[in-house]
Amino acid sequence: MTVLTLADAPRFTGGWRIVAVKEFTDHVRSVRFLVLVVLMSLAGLAAVHAAAGPIKDAAEAASSTPSIFLYLFTLSPQRVPAFHEFLGILGPLLGIGFGFDAVNGERSEGTLPRLVSQPIHRDEIINGKFVAGIAAIALALAAVMAIVGGYGALRLGIGPTWSDLARVGAFYVVAVVYIALWLALAILLSVVSRRAATAALAAIAIWLVVTLFAGLIAGVVADAVHGVDANSTSEQVLANARLELSIRRISPDQLYRDATGVLLNPSRQSTGLVIDQTSGALPSNLPLSDSLLLAWWQIVALTGAAIALFAAAYLGFMRQEVRA
Amino acid sequence: MAALLASEIDRPVGEMDGRPVIETHGLTKRYGDKTAVDSLTLEIGRGEVFGLLGPNGAGKTTTILMLLGLTEPSGGSARVVGADPTRDPLSIKSRVGYLPDEVGFYSDLTARENLRYTAALNRLRREVADDRIERVLDDVGLTDDADHKVGTYSRGMRQRLGVADALVKHPAVLILDEPTVNIDPEGVRELLLLVERLRSDQGVTVVLSSHLLHQVQQVCDRIGIFVAGRLEACGTIDELATAVGDRWVFTVGLSDVGDPLRLLRSVDHVRSVERAEGLWKVRADADIRPGLQRAVIESGGSFTHLARDGADLDAIYHRYFTGGDDDRPDVG
Structure with missing residues (x-):
């Protein structure tokens, strides 16, 4: 009997894939998916539409400007945020939307006891859900960017170059990591909180604080430490701004902005304050590899935070009793 | 199906x-x-x-x-x-x-x-x-x-x-x-x-x-x-049922026997008698039917009802879930 059991064991590998396929199918078929893609596409179209007009005018004047296509995602005239900023604000909703009821939903539907009594390892449930969430995010984001980029290209009459595409690709990967971080947070909350509604509210509260109020808080703290008034020297103003940026970088939103700002704009030489290095710098374009180097620290921090949040969710889930 | x-x-x-x-x-x-x-x-x-x-x-x-x-x-x-x-x-x-x-x-x-x-x-x-x-x-x-x-x-x-x-x-x-x-x-x-x-x-x-x-x-x-x-x-x-002593339970109906309670109690092996919906519920340690029949005939009365109850979990359940600890039988 023991021999048979051991021989049987390899039959039960790869259970996370079965969970992931089921969850991914559910996500893609859901109304939630459709609503989020439509919402983000509309926001993106508004941003690109607003950006395209000025780009067209500028492009005719300065035909030598490279990477005009990328301006679609970064230019924000007429007080409409640029596409990558929109994504920084709305992207978290995508992550939250696919994660806030991942575990507590199974509990409240009463499907968890049935699920854990099937021949899969317990961690494969949460791993599969995380993978499925990332896949759904990647698909949704690809759809949004295809719609938005396609519309922009049509309106501009200029297609992307290969190097533009590479930068858009890098931007896409960073955006997926950033949203996956929010997915991990939402799954963590779905493990901790018994009710899906509580988890959703908590996630949205964190999202509001981090994306909207973090800037305000950072500004207040910076002003308190390095007060600035009409008589301040430029050093004082700079110290204030530096501190504010450092504080803001605690927020994943700022890390995402830093990284995508550099990746989408080949002429940006720094993720820091623009004032730091512009004096004496020649206006030139960086190759993608250099832009990646500039954004490396931010990308690593985002990835690390996403992994840490998922690890917390994983441990929480593994320690929970089935019946509770 | x-x-x-x-x-x-x-x-x-x-x-x-x-x-x-x-x-x-x-x-x-x-x-x-x-x-x-x-x-x-x-x-x-x-x-x-x-x-x-x-x-x-x-x-x-x-x-x-x-x-x-x-x-x-x-x-x-x-x-x-x-x-x-x-x-x-x-x-x-x-x-x-x-x-x-x-x-x-x-x-x-x-x-x-x-x-x-x-x-x-x-x-x-x-x-x-x-x-x-x-x-x-x-x-x-x-x-x-x-x-x-x-x-x-x-x-x-x-x-x-x-x-x-x-x-x-x-x-x-x-x-x-x-x-x-x-x-x-x-x-x-x-x-x-x-x-x-x-x-x-x-x-x-x-x-x-x-x-x-x-x-x-x-x-x-x-x-x-x-x-x-x-x-x-x-x-x-x-x-x-044996362990709780409820293997032999009878429902009995009698007429013209004078005092049915006394008659039932006089039969061998009977442990308890209680009234149940116009009939009598009799618990015993063994089969009482032969003895009971004799007693009823001797008294000149007759049966209106006689049935042995199946071994019933009610008694078992009641005994274990609400009964005292002192006389809990040892089985299994």
Whole structure:
């Protein structure tokens, strides 16, 4: 009997894939998916539409400007945020939307006891859900960017170059990591909180604080430490701004902005304050590899935070009793 | 509905001949100070229908979770279909079908889609799975509703779907936790018939937990009585009835015998007599019918009613769950 059991064991590998396929199918078929893609596409179209007009005018004047296509995602005239900023604000909703009821939903539907009594390892449930969430995010984001980029290209009459595409690709990967971080947070909350509604509210509260109020808080703290008034020297103003940026970088939103700002704009030489290095710098374009180097620290921090949040969710889930 | 089950025998080989399918030794589970299951030692043989009987909170569900490896025991050991639940839960989970109490399904999926997921998690190939799903749906009478979303199902239908779900993997052991709570009497009858059939046609071992003794009594070969985490008694209904002294219970109706109470009490072996709805309930240590007949004839009266009550779990239940500790019989 023991021999048979051991021989049987390899039959039960790869259970996370079965969970992931089921969850991914559910996500893609859901109304939630459709609503989020439509919402983000509309926001993106508004941003690109607003950006395209000025780009067209500028492009005719300065035909030598490279990477005009990328301006679609970064230019924000007429007080409409640029596409990558929109994504920084709305992207978290995508992550939250696919994660806030991942575990507590199974509990409240009463499907968890049935699920854990099937021949899969317990961690494969949460791993599969995380993978499925990332896949759904990647698909949704690809759809949004295809719609938005396609519309922009049509309106501009200029297609992307290969190097533009590479930068858009890098931007896409960073955006997926950033949203996956929010997915991990939402799954963590779905493990901790018994009710899906509580988890959703908590996630949205964190999202509001981090994306909207973090800037305000950072500004207040910076002003308190390095007060600035009409008589301040430029050093004082700079110290204030530096501190504010450092504080803001605690927020994943700022890390995402830093990284995508550099990746989408080949002429940006720094993720820091623009004032730091512009004096004496020649206006030139960086190759993608250099832009990646500039954004490396931010990308690593985002990835690390996403992994840490998922690890917390994983441990929480593994320690929970089935019946509770 | 019935005939299909017999054709489906593909019992995994290696079932230990003669060895119990489920055995536990001193199995214990503590949550903090509270002991949910207190050194449970139990053996359940192949093809047996075993009833875990006890009030809510007696430790039945905790015991089941430990058998499935879903919760770690604080002490003791268990073997289920030859495997240790803590060390090799997957091989147990692939051979044991489990119907949790308050079973739930994905309400946005159809019954068939829900079962397909279970089949996939059991690594069944699609063709095999579809075939089996068809059969188990038929077994529980849900074929016509198979393609409706489970969100539209009644509680009884969900319960039946839960049984189908537990059967998809062709389990060697079926564990049903309070399977009859949410369903109507007709549903209960069908479920119990299905359990009977699974046992007789496929030799499936069934563990059925319940606080409803009459249902347990109908299908179970042996019964374990749980009180506050302890297995207080274990055995066949006859054994339990003998142990509580309720094997010989008669309902008697008499006319023209003068004082019926005195007459009944005068018969040999009678232990107690009480009035029950115009008749008399007589408990005895042995068969009193010959002696009683003689006494009635001698007194010049006659019977209006005489019947022996079946061994009744009511008395057993009452005795263990509410009776004093001092005269608790020792069985099993």
